[in-house]
Amino acid sequence: AQTVTQSQPEMSVQEAETVTLSCTYDTSESDYYLFWYKQPPSRQMILVIRQEAYKQQNATENRFSVNFQKAAKSFSLKISDSQLGDAAMYFCAYRSALASYYGGSQGNLIFGKGTKLSVKP
Amino acid sequence: DAGITQSPRYKITETGRQVTLMCHQTWSHSYMFWYRQDLGHGLRLIYYSAAADITDKGEVPDGYVVSRSKTENFPLTLESATRSQTSVYFCASSGRLETQYFGPGTRLLVL
Numbered sequence: 001a002q003t004v005t006q007s008q009p010e011m012s013v014q015e016a017e018t019v020t021l022s023c024t025y026d027t028s029e030s031d032y033y034l035f036w037y038k039q040p041p042s043r044q045m046i047l048v049i050r051q052e053a054y055k056q057q058n059a060t061e062n063r064f065s066v067n068f069q070k071a072a073k074s075f076s077l078k079i080s081d082s083q084l085g086d087a088a089m090y091f092c093a094y095r096s097a098l099a100s101y102y103g104g105s106q107g108n109l110i111f112g113k114g115t116k117l118s119v120k121p
Numbered sequence: 122d123a124g125i126t127q128s129p130r131y132k133i134t135e136t137g138r139q140v141t142l143m144c145h146q147t148w149s150h151s152y153m154f155w156y157r158q159d160l161g162h163g164l165r166l167i168y169y170s171a172a173a174d175i176t177d178k179g180e181v182p183d184g185y186v187v188s189r190s191k192t193e194n195f196p197l198t199l200e201s202a203t204r205s206q207t208s209v210y211f212c213a214s215s216g217r218l219e220t221q222y223f224g225p226g227t228r229l230l231v232l
Contacts, residue, residue: 035220035221037223043158043209043226044225045164045223045226046223095221108169109164109213109221111163112163114163
């Protein structure tokens with residue numbers, strides 16, 4: 001079974017600086033997707049970034065980028081020029097690419113337990 | 122363009138009562154999911170559905186029932202609510218291999 005581990009329960013960053021959130025995962029599959037979701041105090045789950053395992057190029061979305069190391073099974077999130085609005089819980093998640101149309105659990109997301117990010121003004 | 126909605130957003134109920142949480146999506150996504158979020162556990166999958174009339178258990182299904190007669194709706198029923206079911210419940214949907222998009226959540230308190 002796949003697992004996702006976020007080893008940093010809490011992180012803190014100064015406004016305008018850069019912070020990196022760590023995520024490691026365990027899988028025997030070669031084709032999968034990785035995600036970072038943000039959950040602000042409103043509790044809404046917001047997709048931050050997505051990475052396909054078959055792509056070597058690291059995904060980027062404005063100030064958010066990932067460092068995807070497939071061999072090491074590592075998927076860290078870098079937030080540049082941190083803003084007060086970035087303060088939230090961040091969840092790393094894994095999804096198999098082997099989703100079956102007629103059932104099967106491969107389409108499910110497997111989440112880490114989250115990292116709480118604080119941004120200091 | 123409503124996307125994915127959940128109702129009610131907040132619910133207080135008593136132990137032993139039946140409660141139904143509603144989820145509706147407008148994207149015609151084939152996959153739908155129910156998660157619960159508790160401190161120290163992150164999000165855990167309760168049930169999921171790959172298509173209308175196809176549902177299956179997730180990690181923590183006990184005490185819950187789902188149905189999916191229409192693609193756009195995926196209600197979650199607590200047959201006899203217990204205090205341990207106090208949680209925040211999220212519904213999500215996705216295409217076959219695409220990103221899951223989440224509803225705003227339902228906060229349920231069981232007294």
